[in-house]
Amino acid sequence: MEYIQDQKFYHIQILRPDLRQWNIGETIFIGDTKNPFLGYYDTCQFYESDNISDPDKIILLTNVLGEYIQFVRETVFEEVRQKHFPQLPSRQRCLWLIPDTQKFPEALNFWLNKLITQGQQYRILRLNCSGKLHYANQNFLSRHTGNFNLFREKAFKYWSGFDTDKDRADIECLFEGFVTVESILSSTIHT
Incomplete structure (x- = not known):
């Protein structure tokens, strides 16, 4: 974990009607409330039915199962963080950032596609950040239907920074603290 002061990072802000857009010059504190990634599970509507003979329902239920597996993963990762790495930013309350490095174009492309x-x-926001930062290998986040101990093992490696190279384009960068929006690099629709 690093503590940073007035460092530049980028953030991909997804534009949805239920999410407030940040404005240039605005300062926001990250870390007190659930982020939209985890907050989704508080309000999502899943299909309820005992009849799964319709192929469309099977596809829908497969997607729902994927969401549940992801929720389990996030719950186990938070359990491991709280028990062994409580000082690190929580995936449930953090903001994901992209470092301002030479790999920025490659990293931006990777995260946009993901x-x-x-x-x-x-929108792509350029932010001035002060707070705590954790770099992690996102490859430990793969979904699986194995036992919870496999999730715990991957979570421990994720939080310990195992196999993490800050210069990789696919590195996760979790942040809690203050961000000030300096500029909006682009605002677009993904094609």
């Missing part, structure tokens, strides 16, 4: 679906609107 996070943004076709037709989804987003």
Whole structure:
């Protein structure tokens, strides 16, 4: 974990009607409330039915199962963080950042392809950040239907920074603290 003061990072802000857009010059504290990634599970609507013979329902239920597996993973990762790494930013309350390095164009492309679906609107924000930061290998986040101990093992490696190279384009950068929006680099629809 690092403590940073007035360092530049980038953030992909997904534009949805239920999320407030940040403005240039605005300062926001990150870390007190659930972020939109985890907050989604508090309000999502899943399909309820005992009849799964319709192929469309099977596809829908497969997607729902994927969401539940992801929720389990996030719950186990938070359990491990709280028990062994409580000083690190929580995935449930953090802001994900992209470092301002030579790899920025490659990293931005990686995260846009991973996070943004076709037709989804987003903005790329340049932020001035002061707070705590954790770099982690996102490859430990793969979904699986194995036992919880496998999730715990991956979580321990994730939080310990195992196999983490800050110069990789696919590195996760979790942040809690103050951000000030310096500029909006672009605002677009993903095609």
